[in-house]
Amino acid sequence: MQTADKQQITLALITDPNTNLYGKWGVLIYNEAFSRLNINGSYIVLPALRASNTADSGKIDGEMGRGEWYAKKHPNLIRIEEPLFNSNLSAFVVNPSIKIQSWDDIKAGQYKVEYYRGIALAQQRLTQRVPQNNLTDSSNPINSLRLLQRGRIDIYIGVSLIVNELLVTPEFIDKNIHLVAILEEGKIYGYLHHRHEKMASKLAETFQQMKSEGLFNVYLEQARQFIKTQDSTKSLSTSSTDQ
Template structure:
């Protein structure tokens, strides 16, 4: 009855109108970070190291070339690790240059780029050895004061079950952590090897000369870039581009260039760096 009353043209018009309304309703409900089907024209990449650090310089060389090949304008935003995590959750940055697997496990909504530039080790450092402590478990039920860099998830995860909160302090940088050790405000400092390497290739390297590795708390861990989920279309393209650059020997070449830049910036003879 309805079909005959309205006629085929009127019925088609109503169906189209209903579909249009449904489409508008769907678009209103889609979150702002919905998956993009095309490559972005601009990308904000988070980093926790400045361009004047070893790993900061190295990573920027890599991603500047990768995004140039993709025809995407790259902006790098620097912040501490914990702040970068917050910026990612708010959608204020599109990705991060380098994170350990623990970060991906904590944020399954993010996309891991399956390219590894470096492997790092998480360790405890100190100005002197700690009597009776040669592994993490030895810290349990002790009065030792620990320091770790805020946002380094593996350090936080391993230390919090062993020591109460009053015996743990989080800092924003390795430099702050070592300064606290020298002031007697801690017995050890937990961080990732790349962070200490950055400091040793810097104008503050003299402040780290007395720092000793006490022991490792992890085996070698790969570092990967991570993207916000909305950049699903970019993931395979960026991965392929980075892998091609690796085949061309550019990743290793950029590392050498970054090391040379550090020696030039801070007048560090190569023999001083081990």
């Protein structure tokens, strides 16, 4: 009977919480906040562009985490005014001869560039600087890193939080892919459809309280332990299959 009284909220994630540290961290944070506010929360993993469209249309209630100015491009969404964590938009390369420090350096180099689809800022910056025939986008960072590794693209522009977690997985840890430049610094915020304006304010207050209690750090460590366990399970499964 108590469950029936709870409001139901569904948020989109652009990272899988079963494999990504920050996705799992976010789920733990929201689960606690929703519990305090008597909300039943659920989550759906979607590619970035589809997550935007689905949240904009109101088919779901919002997105777990996006950049600081995301609402400028998505006026149907309102920001939860307490950041979840810091994040950067960064350039990754394999070729050590590629030296860039800014967006304009990418323009000067005539590089083949791929960026994470659905990141409006990356699209805006790159379409102004990179010829169309040298620019692609992708909703799958793993595939982009594979293209980078094989020399099919020269630079991958992605969210550091996502890419750095992939670079320590067995597939990429020894492939010499490295971050060459932080192009934009920012923070990650949650966003809700505008019909949930009051809830956004309550969540911001709840996040602030949880930070003051040290829970964000507690959940980060729990997320790390969870991902380590997942990685260990995968390794054991792979070893068994090989035998």
